[in-house]
Amino acid sequence: MIKNLGLAFKLIIFILTSTTIIFVAAFVYNYHYSKKTLLKNIEENARNLTLSTVYKIETVLRSVEEVPLNQASIIEKYPYQRQDLLKLVQSAVANNPEIFGSTFAFEPYAFNPTLLYFAPYYYRNNEKIILTFLGSDSYRYFYLDWFQIPKEIDSPVWSEPFYDEGAGNIIMSTYSVPFYKKIDGKNKFRGVVTADISLMWLKDIVSSVKIYKTGYAFLISQNGVMVTHPEKQLIMKESIFSIAEARKDSTLRQVGRKMITGEPGFVPLQDFVSGKKSWMYYAPLPSNGWSLGVIFPEEELFADVSRLSKQVLLIGVVGFTFLCIVIAFFSRTITKPLGSLARSTSEIVKGNLDIELPEVRANDEIGKLTRSFKEMKVALKEYIANLAATTAAKERIESELKIARTIQMSFLPKHFPPFPDKVEFEIFASLEPAKEIGGDLYDFFLLDEEHLFFVVGDVSDKGIPAALFMAVTKTLLKGTAEPQLKPSDILKRVNLELCQDNESNMFVTVFCGILNFKSGELLYSNAGHNPPLLVRAGQEPEWLELPKGFFLGVFEESQYDTKKVELRSGDLLLVYTDGVTEALNENKELYSEQRLLETTRTYPDNSPEELVNNVVNAVKSFSKEVSQADDITVLALRFKGIKEDSPYPGFFQYA
Amino acid sequence: MEIEKKREQEAAVVSLKGRMDAVSSPEFEKEMAALIAEGNNALILDFAALDYISSSGLRSILTITKKLKEKDGKLLIAGLKGMVKEVFEISGFRSIIPIFESVESARSQI
Structure with missing residues (x-):
């Protein structure tokens, strides 16, 4: 079919096809390369952003940890009275604004053989520091995680976040440090020193992380529970795994697993709130094994690349149109004389040697071709004239030969x-x-x-x-x-x-x-x-x-x-x-x-x-x-x- | 017809192969004229591979014979066979051109 099309059309098709291929290849390469480069930069930025946030949180957590660690070492080294303990706890809360409350929680009967519960607890309430004693039939604190876990593992530990209903319905986490008494050369567990922190400030730090328009950060606990998230209804109610389950999102589940094992990483995923394609950088908080995730919506991430690509495409389309016009114009200047030459030569083919060939001004191939045709026409004309003359002469000779033959034969x-x-x-x-x-x-x-x-x-x-x-x-x-x-x-x-x-x-x-x-x-x-x-x-x-x-x-x-x-x-x-x-x-x-x-x-x-x-x-x-x-x-x-x-x-x- | 020329001391030996007819004899005549013009006064024509000779071929040989005669040269023919031999017999060419069995015996006669 192509061979029946005009030269101009063929030129346009071939040039545009090849240009398109080249352009598309360059465009695709450029797009992917920019994306890759951008992603690399973004990963770098995301890591920095995430790690700086982690560092901020860590700084606070470390300073909080210092307090119960000190207190534990104090009461292990020095003998104490009830008053000393109260004073110690009170000053810990008073001197450390990050600490919401603190206590020495003793093993049953460890402080006083007559007391099942002994846990003096100071906490903040409306700028005041109030003392209360924990422990009752309905609150057997020595069965609670914040007491049990450090006791069992013999080391300080941050608790899972929890709602503290007694103290103003805030989300808290407790750092519990076990303390011991040397009896017969052996360390015997006596209780834990705790420091509670409100997670409100965590929320402030985490939500201060703003990336692009809708990017955000969230924090999960060691069990994957949402500690902070812009969507408040998720906090403490959902874990990353329950969300993954609800969304049937296995990627999210795997990411969640990696997060709680304390790995950092940079992965593509679907934002579990908006459902948008996103990238996430995550890194652990070394102190408590929680993990901070920072979500980057992809379309915003690549907004620049997309905008640039659109511009490139636009330039491409404009360029194509321009190229089309140029080729069409150019090929017309080529094919027009060719066309009239073709018409003239088909006349020549019919035997009309008197036809005038189109005038040529240009000295390009078409000019040369036309001139060659002119020369050919003249030569053909001469040749035909010669041929006619020769043929006439030959016919004359032949007829004379015939006559000679006849005469010769007539001799016989x-x-x-x-x-x-x-x-x-x-x-x-x-x-x-x-x-x-x-x-x-x-x-x-x-x-x-x-x-x-x-x-x-x-x-x-x-x-x-x-x-x-x-x-x-x-x-x-x-x-x-x-x-x-x-x-x-x-x-x-x-x-x-x-x-x-x-x-x-x-x-x-x-x-x-x-x-x-x-x-x-x-x-x-x-x-x-x-x-x-x-x-x-x-x-x-x-x-x-x-x-x-x-x-x-x-x-x-x-x-x-x-x-x-x-x-x-x-x-x-x-x-x-x-x-x-x-x-x-x-x-x-x-x-x-x-x-x-x-x-x-x-x-x-x-x-x-x-x-x-x-x-x-x-x-x-x-x-x-x-x-x-x-x-x-x-x-x-x-x-x-x-x-x-x-x-x-x-x-x-x-x- | 193929024409092969060898310029030897005593004589130029020309071997002919194929048909010497109205088409090929003018070329043959031209080649021989060139040889004579070069100064080859004795020509031995080896007809061992010549299959056919027409009257125009005979005429060419006559022309060459005459040319050589004018220069006191010699034309010898060797290796006649078959139809060519018959033509030579019938036409009487034998009586005017010395004929030899082979090129060697022709050469020894110069």
Whole structure:
């Protein structure tokens, strides 16, 4: 289909397609590369942001941890009274604004064998520090996590966040440090020192983390419980795992697991509140194993990249449109002259060589092409004119050749039977001219009332010179032949004549004979001609034995001999030129003497006319499509003789 | 027809292969004329591989013979066979051009 479209359209298609591919590839690469680079930067920033937040929180947590750690070491080292303890706790709360409340919580009966509970608790309430004693039937604190866990693991621990319902419904977390008493060289657990902190300040720190428009941070506890989150209803009520469960979000579950095991990381996920595609950096708080997550909404993250991409795309589209216009314009400037050139040349093809080709100003390929066409047109015109002239001349020459041919052929006797009143012999001859004018000849005439002269010859060349040479030879033979002369004498004389001023080295082969048709005596001579066939009546054809003799027209000193053969009634002589024996077929095989012999043998009883025609036809059907290269001449002479005892002269018999 | 020329001390030996007819004989004549013009006064034509000779081929040989005669040169023919041999016999060429069995025996006659 494409090949039927115009050049302009093809140009547009090909150029735009390739440009599009290049542009899209560059665009995609650029987009991904920018994204990757951006992501790397963002990860870096996110880590810094997250870690600085973690550090802020850590600083507070560490300073809080200091207090119960100190208190624990104090009461392990020094003896104390109830008052000392109260004072210690009170000052801890009073001196540390981050601490919401603090206590020494003793094992049952550890402080005083009579007291099941002993846990003096100071806490803040409206700028005041209030003392209360923990422990009751409904609040058996030594069964609570903040007491049990440090006791069990023998080390300080931050508790899971919890709602403190007794102290103003705030979310708190407790740092509990176990303390011991040395009894018999062994450390015996006595209780824990705690410091409660309100998580309100945590919320402030965490929510102060603002990234882009909707980015935010959240904190989960060691169990994955939401400690802070912009969505308040999640806090303490949901854990990262319950959210993952509800959303059937396995990625979130895996991330959650990593978070609570204390790993940092940077992952893509769906924001579990907005559902938007996001990235999250998370890092643990080393003190309590909580984890801070910072969420970056992807569309905001990549807003710049997207904006840039949109701009690039826009530039691309504008560029394409511009390119389209330029190509369309440019290809029109190319194709327009091409189109008119095509129209003009199709006129030329129709043969209209007078059509004007479009004017060209540019010197580009199209200009050159048009100029070439102009030159071609002029050359064609000249060529055609020449051709017409040449053809006319050739036709004239051909018609002249035809006339020459006709004249040449008219030299030859063509009326058969030539001597209707001569019953003693029959003669027939045929000359099949080759396409090119040739130099074969045959002739026969009566020398007197009992002698017939006959001749077959072949001039060595072809064309007008050969035809002229043939005419000269024939005329000389006719002029020379006399009953008193032997055939060899005739040839000798003709040779001498032909040799004079024969610059062209043309020559002619001749076989000639004089038949005494009363007696049957045949005298013959030869000048380099093919041997004739002698067909004795009722016998196999045989080659006539020839006297030596060189072509006519070459050497003045050439010698010729005459031989004699007695013909009997019914004997036939077949004379031919090499156009017969050297006729070629399509396999480049010669017709050959052998085939001539066969053909002659096949028709032993035919009249000379039939035999000649049979031979000519046999040669022609042998050559088939191969064009005849040489004249084909065949002459047949049958001696009938007169039956000695015939009562009627002229009544003859075949042998 | 293929024409192969060897210029030897005593004579130039020309080996012919194929058909010497109206088409190939003008070229043959030209090549031989060039050889004679070079000063090769003795030519041995090796006809051992020549399959056919037409009357125009014979005419070319005649022309060369005459040319050589004018210069007191010699034309010798060797290796006649088959149809070519017959043509030489019939035409009487044998009587005007020395014929040899082989190139070697022709060479020894110079």
